[in-house]
Amino acid sequence: MTEPAASQHLLEVANLVKEFPVKGGGLFRRTIGAVQAVSDVSFHLDPGETLGLVGESGCGKSTTGRAVLQLHKPTSGSVRYDGQELTTLSAKQLRPIRRDLQIVFQDPYASLNPKMPVNDIVGEPMRVHGTKGSAVLDRVADLLKRVGLNPEHGNRYPHEFSGGQRQRVGIARALALDPKVIILDEPVSALDVSVQAGVVNLLEDLQEQMGLAYIFIAHDLSVVRHISDRVAVMYLGRIVESGTRAEVYEQPSHPYTQALLSSAPIADPDKERARERIVLEGDVPSPIDPPSGCRFRTRCWKAQEICATETPELVDRGTGHPVACHFAEVREVV
Amino acid sequence: MSEEILSVNDLSVVFPTEDGMVEAVRGVSYSLSERDVLAIVGESGSGKSVAAMALMGLLPKYAQITGDVRYRGEDVLAMSPKRSRALRGQNIAMIFQDPMTAMNPVYTVGDQLAEAYRSHHRVERKVALARAVEMLDRVGIPQAKDRARSYPHEFSGGMRQRAMIAMAIINSPDIIIADEPTTALDVTVQAQILETLIEVKDSVNAAVILITHDLGVVAGMAHRVLVMYAGRGVERADVEDIYRRPRMPYTAGLLGSIPALDSAGGKLHPITGAPPSLINLPPGCPFSTRCPLVTDRCLTEEPELAATDLPHHQVACHNWEKVAETPDPTLLFRTKAVDA
Numbered sequence: 001m002t003e004p005a006a007s008q009h010l011l012e013v014a015n016l017v018k019e020f021p022v023k024g025g026g027l028f029r030r031t032i033g034a035v036q037a038v039s040d041v042s043f044h045l046d047p048g049e050t051l052g053l054v055g056e057s058g059c060g061k062s063t064t065g066r067a068v069l070q071l072h073k074p075t076s077g078s079v080r081y082d083g084q085e086l087t088t089l090s091a092k093q094l095r096p097i098r099r100d101l102q103i104v105f106q107d108p109y110a111s112l113n114p115k116m117p118v119n120d121i122v123g124e125p126m127r128v129h130g131t132k133g134s135a136v137l138d139r140v141a142d143l144l145k146r147v148g149l150n151p152e153h154g155n156r157y158p159h160e161f162s163g164g165q166r167q168r169v170g171i172a173r174a175l176a177l178d179p180k181v182i183i184l185d186e187p188v189s190a191l192d193v194s195v196q197a198g199v200v201n202l203l204e205d206l207q208e209q210m211g212l213a214y215i216f217i218a219h220d221l222s223v224v225r226h227i228s229d230r231v232a233v234m235y236l237g238r239i240v241e242s243g244t245r246a247e248v249y250e251q252p253s254h255p256y257t258q259a260l261l262s263s264a265p266i267a268d269p270d271k272e273r274a275r276e277r278i279v280l281e282g283d284v285p286s287p288i289d290p291p292s293g294c295r296f297r298t299r300c301w302k303a304q305e306i307c308a309t310e311t312p313e314l315v316d317r318g319t320g321h322p323v324a325c326h327f328a329e330v331r332e333v334v
Numbered sequence: 335m336s337e338e339i340l341s342v343n344d345l346s347v348v349f350p351t352e353d354g355m356v357e358a359v360r361g362v363s364y365s366l367s368e369r370d371v372l373a374i375v376g377e378s379g380s381g382k383s384v385a386a387m388a389l390m391g392l393l394p395k396y397a398q399i400t401g402d403v404r405y406r407g408e409d410v411l412a413m414s415p416k417r418s419r420a421l422r423g424q425n426i427a428m429i430f431q432d433p434m435t436a437m438n439p440v441y442t443v444g445d446q447l448a449e450a451y452r453s454h455h456r457v458e459r460k461v462a463l464a465r466a467v468e469m470l471d472r473v474g475i476p477q478a479k480d481r482a483r484s485y486p487h488e489f490s491g492g493m494r495q496r497a498m499i500a501m502a503i504i505n506s507p508d509i510i511i512a513d514e515p516t517t518a519l520d521v522t523v524q525a526q527i528l529e530t531l532i533e534v535k536d537s538v539n540a541a542v543i544l545i546t547h548d549l550g551v552v553a554g555m556a557h558r559v560l561v562m563y564a565g566r567g568v569e570r571a572d573v574e575d576i577y578r579r580p581r582m583p584y585t586a587g588l589l590g591s592i593p594a595l596d597s598a599g600g601k602l603h604p605i606t607g608a609p610p611s612l613i614n615l616p617p618g619c620p621f622s623t624r625c626p627l628v629t630d631r632c633l634t635e636e637p638e639l640a641a642t643d644l645p646h647h648q649v650a651c652h653n654w655e656k657v658a659e660t661p662d663p664t665l666l667f668r669t670k671a672v673d674a
Contacts, residue, residue, distance in 0.1 A: 057520055193377070193547065194605040226594075265524075266596055267549040267550045267589065273553075
């Protein structure tokens, strides 16, 4: 691959691969294989936009997010932020860049230290990066207000907050260093719908006010449609289809995207009952031993010989946006 | 109309705790007819699961259960332990959210199904095992005979949930209580499981009580819906009415909170605040703190579930007429959302 002289995009991920070793059960726990959780994933992100990464459990969407942040060291591939390659940097060299790249985790019960009051949780990133004294507390109060929490509650502990409020604390912490990119890893999945909507609105408002770029990782297709500008659909470690929100939802061209969208229920009894549903057979195969060629072929109704022998590239196949399927064809399902 | 098989009247469940009495369920009433699908919808802590567990006698001994629950006229809460055991599993079966913890990890799936059958039928082990295999086959488990010899951990999440459904229908129950049956599953697997649940429900002529927080799943499956909030039934109606003509502000708020799958949509209209603590509930309507239509009466007098302008449609709201006059009730929450 040729390297572009100067990156046009804020974040550019190219041919990202992340493998995890599979250990044997014996005394020495020798490595007996590898799970390729993320295989050859490429995408980019521009300032102020939201890229939705969707897929089912085990498709590699969270691992992709963490590999971008170098929380998991990628096995191969490139992650360029603002023109700078991150994969070759040492932990020390990465630290200043981490100001710009933040993450919000799914579980607001597990990702906040129960022994720290909220003021310390939100202030910690600033202290780590060298802000001292009362400036930290002022900024924390400002951040808490910004995410819709009462700054007077800053000396309370996480268990004194509801799930939605905790997720707001997690967001305030991510905002502490004025980042450019936030990876949102299932940020609303653990919340009740009435609370979830408030957090989604908050994320949209913050994006508008601060020009943030989001990678929004989720399995909830409705939320992803709502919040994303562009969407990438993952299956077993690969992106199978990507495009603008309208392209992916209105002209899905990969059989998996079609099945996924048609499986997601619509909260409207007339529409929901009138829909044609594509029900897939079986389960997702093990990523330790993925199918050859197209990884979806074992569950695909279109599969033919070529699908087993040749891995389909993620390219535009005449449907207007990139699809990794030899037999890509638009089919409206929602 | 088909025959009523279950009626629940004024069911309440209180848990005494160190911090006070937790009123988890407060006077819930509904009825279920043969082959009906009733969805009980609510968010975490609304009491929807506790209400179902009370029917099944699955709550701890210290739970204080009151009310009147009748299965084909028979008083369920007052029956002898022996009769109650016979009823559960045989006439009323339950499907749990997490099949990994609901099944016994040290017995094969086939043995567990056979045991469920033998607790209600005096048959040889072999006969029960054959029945187990038949059920596994019916819920779409391939090579059911071989898979019956597997342990639960050898099954995928979707397969385990199928096995749970097989266990629920092995005694041909009249009522299947499904408590968040697909919440732990991916959407493509959820679609398979819901399809299976509908098929087997029809094949054994059972009614289903579907407990869920997912309004999409409800839209596809339910005939009747009971919306719960803070331990109380706050709206009860046919499924189309719930989505098209909600009369309770809370229901409208829930609908306005869900992003649409089939359109890009504008701003969401969330309900501000959080549900109240179930300990020492304030007087008045439990939703009053979050309600855009709140009036003085709401703060002092808790509304009962009562008739509305629509047939078969009850609501617990003093101001349902105002909701009825609003063309799109989900927009009631719009101004509040901007302040938040």
